[in-house]
Amino acid sequence: MTTATQPQAEENLAAKLPPDTLQQWLRDMLLIREFEVRTMQAYQDRKIGGFCHVYIGQEAVAVGCTAAVEHKDPIITAYRDHGHALARGMDPRYAMAEMYGKIGGCAKGKGGSMHLFDKPNNMFGGHGIVGAQCPLGTGLAFATKYEDEVMKGGTNTRVTLCFLGDGALNQGAFHEAMNLAGILDLPIIFICENNGYSMGTAISRGTTMGHNITSKAAGYGMESAIIDGMDIFTVYNGMKPLVDRCRDTSRPIFVDMRTYRYKGHSMSDPRKYRTKEEEQQYESNDVIDKLANWLMQEGHLTEDAYDKLVKEIRKEVRASMKWADNSPEPDIKELYTDVFVEEWGPFLGTSPPQIVKDAEGAGNDEDDDETREDDDD
Amino acid sequence: MPREIEFREALREAMSQCMRDDPRVFLMGEEVAEYNGAYKVSKGMLDEFGPRRVIDTPISENGFAGLGIGAAMMGLRPIIEFMSWSFSLVAADQILNNAPKMLYMSGGQFGCPIVFRGNNGAGGQLGSTHSWCVESLYANVPGVKIVLPTTPYEAKGLLRTAILDPDPVFFLESERMLGMKGDVPEEPYEVPFGKARIVREGTDCTIVSFGRPVHFCIEAAETLEKDGIDCEVLDGRSVRPLDIDAIVKSVRKTNYCVVVDQAWPFASISSEIASQVHKRCFDDLDNHVHRVNADDVPAPYAYNLEQEMLPNARKIVEAVRSATYQA
Numbered sequence A: 001m002t003t004a005t006q007p008q009a010e011e012n013l014a015a016k017l018p019p020d021t022l023q024q025w026l027r028d029m030l031l032i033r034e035f036e037v038r039t040m041q042a043y044q045d046r047k048i049g050g051f052c053h054v055y056i057g058q059e060a061v062a063v064g065c066t067a068a069v070e071h072k073d074p075i076i077t078a079y080r081d082h083g084h085a086l087a088r089g090m091d092p093r094y095a096m097a098e099m100y101g102k103i104g105g106c107a108k109g110k111g112g113s114m115h116l117f118d119k120p121n122n123m124f125g126g127h128g129i130v131g132a133q134c135p136l137g138t139g140l141a142f143a144t145k146y147e148d149e150v151m152k153g154g155t156n157t158r159v160t161l162c163f164l165g166d167g168a169l170n171q172g173a174f175h176e177a178m179n180l181a182g183i184l185d186l187p188i189i190f191i192c193e194n195n196g197y198s199m200g201t202a203i204s205r206g207t208t209m210g211h212n213i214t215s216k217a218a219g220y221g222m223e224s225a226i227i228d229g230m231d232i233f234t235v236y237n238g239m240k241p242l243v244d245r246c247r248d249t250s251r252p253i254f255v256d257m258r259t260y261r262y263k264g265h266s267m268s269d270p271r272k273y274r275t276k277e278e279e280q281q282y283e284s285n286d287v288i289d290k291l292a293n294w295l296m297q298e299g300h301l302t303e304d305a306y307d308k309l310v311k312e313i314r315k316e317v318r319a320s321m322k323w324a325d326n327s328p329e330p331d332i333k334e335l336y337t338d339v340f341v342e343e344w345g346p347f348l349g350t351s352p353p354q355i356v357k358d359a360e361g362a363g364n365d366e367d368d369d370e371t372r373e374d375d376d377d
Numbered sequence B: 001m002p003r004e005i006e007f008r009e010a011l012r013e014a015m016s017q018c019m020r021d022d023p024r025v026f027l028m029g030e031e032v033a034e035y036n037g038a039y040k041v042s043k044g045m046l047d048e049f050g051p052r053r054v055i056d057t058p059i060s061e062n063g064f065a066g067l068g069i070g071a072a073m074m075g076l077r078p079i080i081e082f083m084s085w086s087f088s089l090v091a092a093d094q095i096l097n098n099a100p101k102m103l104y105m106s107g108g109q110f111g112c113p114i115v116f117r118g119n120n121g122a123g124g125q126l127g128s129t130h131s132w133c134v135e136s137l138y139a140n141v142p143g144v145k146i147v148l149p150t151t152p153y154e155a156k157g158l159l160r161t162a163i164l165d166p167d168p169v170f171f172l173e174s175e176r177m178l179g180m181k182g183d184v185p186e187e188p189y190e191v192p193f194g195k196a197r198i199v200r201e202g203t204d205c206t207i208v209s210f211g212r213p214v215h216f217c218i219e220a221a222e223t224l225e226k227d228g229i230d231c232e233v234l235d236g237r238s239v240r241p242l243d244i245d246a247i248v249k250s251v252r253k254t255n256y257c258v259v260v261d262q263a264w265p266f267a268s269i270s271s272e273i274a275s276q277v278h279k280r281c282f283d284d285l286d287n288h289v290h291r292v293n294a295d296d297v298p299a300p301y302a303y304n305l306e307q308e309m310l311p312n313a314r315k316i317v318e319a320v321r322s323a324t325y326q327a
């Protein structure tokens, strides 16, 4: 098991941000935590089916990393994706309804927990097959660079964040994606959310050089960094300069983001492969508490305000569950929509989910509007 | 001595008995050893056989599938577990390009006695990436044997046959059946490939299926019996080799045929069987062969959509009624 080592103290960029930004981070992390607690309950209550993987413990990674990029920068991840979707701004109603298998879900109930997509927020999915998102991430980076440089004749403006688990280090797809990103000079950051385990396999049992996975990047001549993912300050402070450099140089970077999942791999995991002490060691030094304490110490948060925030979030998540409950099941016709873009034979063309309609209704004018013509059904 | 055990225990017993008899047999896959199997199929096997023969792998399907094939070329008898056949797709080159063609490509020098096994088909709201039924897709490739067990008894006997077989075998289990109980003898026995099993005799319509949907066929046959339609249900056991003779024999008796196939309809096991039955039973059939497949769409997550997409007893009943002009 890797214990998160404290990397070099970087310039504390996060501490210089306006307090309301840090308050927003706290809010985002609390939202993910509460959402996941409720997700677990809903799963027990059989409102959610299939495989379900919660993000509790890793909140600082999704929130800190998305804070270090801009909204236009694409992100993509694996199946443990609720945190990334929420950090990117997905309304929890759409995420919850998706897991409830309802029409109001971000994919109209067709994707489920492992496959959350949010086009208006440039979130290119949750992906269920370990490692599969790595070549896709490479493709996103290729496309942003191509648009900026080949089609618009300018220079690259966007950075892709491609998240992966430590288990994905052992997939061919990861290695091919790393090599391609290197060869093609693609503006992508591969963020390995190294929580020490892939299911019941400790990284040292599954990965050579598991104690130092940045050696994988070295093999591809790629810049890399080790970041403590159990503290949103270190995440942001570590990521921000990397993101800036990636944007400027259009060269790929690999990050060993040391983190921990407090809960089991999925909803049916007795966690016999690790000790209670190890779990407690991380939980007692909780990522959310750390930020809340800091804000209080600095005088940016009172106990009362914190309690109020917690209550507000509880209400918001509960409302999302209610909304999901009330959202109808998808019409059986939905089986035959979205198979092909055009109507053809038994296939019914496409129809946008609520999440896209809402964004359009709100006049959310992204600069990549030309890629959206498939939403006009 | 028959006793009632779970499907997963029957699979384990087949593997363990072969491993006791033959040191060339080993089990490899994700979480098979220390975790006791993601679905507890290999529970206790690490304790009995040790880490040199029950081997945990990283999430590297292409790597360990290929490793198994190489070991089989050297004469070992690997059992490679895919946590799900859905994940075998990342190993497609190894299992489709190498395993089935090695013997041919080497002019008979290097065989490939290997078993790939794991969960196939919808596990229940797993979404499109995790709900693959690979039988139709992989059956297109010459050189593989593809087996779908339906009961604990069948599972133990068929898996033993698979391990003893000198050719590559794809053994397709179902997560939904692992807890199913049934009578299984303790002593080793083999159930042959390419020999369909008559699950239920009948005179009015032949229903052919493989794996889990065989149980839906039985359910449908019971419903239809009440309407006076007496169905004959065949469990094909293996799609390759296919026991077309048994199907033909049954259709010549009943004059009607419904094929139930949990994979997609296009270029599928069911379309293959329909084609062969049309050719062999042209004069015997009183209607064209009817097919029940999963809908021709990716597997959806939502419960109601998934239920609608998959074959079930209701759809089989409807197909039989339609095939026998009693709709």
Ligand SMILES: Cc1ncc(C[n+]2csc(CCOP(=O)(O)OP(=O)(O)O)c2C)c(N)n1
Residues within 6 Å of the ligand: A053, A080, A128, A129, A130, A131, A164, A165, A166, A167, A168, A169, A195, A197, A198, A199, A265, B030, B059, B061, B083, B087, B090
């Ligand atoms: C190709 C493939 N093989 C196996 C699986 C089954 N599986 C799902 S998650 C997982 C463990 C992955 O662990 P890691 O990449 O470390 O991510 P974490 O769960 O820690 O977020 C496995 C083996 C899969 N989804 N895809």
Ligand SMILES: [Mg+2]
Residues within 6 Å of the ligand: A165, A166, A167, A193, A194, A195, A196, A197, A198, A199
């Ligand atoms: Mg992990």
